Amino acid sequence: MTTNEPKICISEITTKPWTLRQDVEGYKRNGVGIELWESKFSQDNYARELAWVEEQGIAVSSVQPYVLTVFPSMSVLEPKDPQERVGLMCRTIDRFQSVLRGKAFPTNTGADPSGNEDLVWRTSVEVYKRLADYAAKRDVKVAFEPLGASLMNRSTTVSNIEVALEMVHEVNHPNFGLTADAYNLWESSALDQVSLCGDKLFLVHVADWKRPRNFHDRRVPGEGRIPLTDFLRRVKALGYRGPLVVEIFSEGVPDSLWSQNLDDVVERSKRGIEAALAAV
Secondary structure, eight states: OOTTSOOEEEEGGGGTTSOHHHHHHHHHHTTOEEEEEGGGSOTTTHHHHHHHHHHTTOOEEEEEOSOOBSSOOSSOOOOOOHHHHHHHHHHHHHHTHHHHTTOEEEEBOOOOTTOOHHHHHHHHHHHHHHHHHHHHTTTOEEEEOOOOGGGBTTTBSOOSHHHHHHHHHHHOOTTEEEEEEHHHHHTTTOGGGGGGOGGGEEEEEEOBOSOOSSTTBOBOTTSSSOOHHHHHHHHHHTTOOSOEEEOOOBOSSTTOGGGSOHHHHHHHHHHHHHHHHHHO
């Protein structure tokens, strides 16, 4: 790869069985950056652990907050009150401000158990206006992420870029933009919509797709059916030069990547992204 190409990073969920220390050391061995997951930090010693991460000199792409949805999601049901949840997002911004400056953290709406999408939409718009203000004062960006159609009314009410852009326009804040996730956009045939993002594309996530056997069954980039080269070509055409973050869930399947050699998973992920970039 040339030096002006985006930095390849690995999201810590990709190596879920590893500890924070193992993630940092393993990613450094493989020459990639890191997307931090707040859930891998201890509540009592997060400041010390974060200081250690910074001492390692590893590139940090972004931070996944413990609570990343306005309403409950499949992964984090509590608290249920949107105001409490956004308060926890603000806490994440404060905790990780030293590594988040100029960068983004992903978020989405969550869902109302009764299917009230209108309530979720109206509440999320108002919450994101406040959250974007809070983040902007700390030089942090909020990157709204549409999720796959299979997660509609489970973890989100927005499953494609066009609807996500409606949210961006209603929030109308310079620090509120989008995360484009190749895996989540694939099922809704929305990969082409990435070209609509303009300068509102703040973060890119990548994983590959074969017909999933549950909600947490993603594949290593280049080992599935997603046309990653086309996706990254559209991303590059927007002028995006931010990190490309590999985010793989692999739970409850017999050939789970989480049960394999994780150094190999990281190396294969890096190689898959590099191959797609080379084709671009």
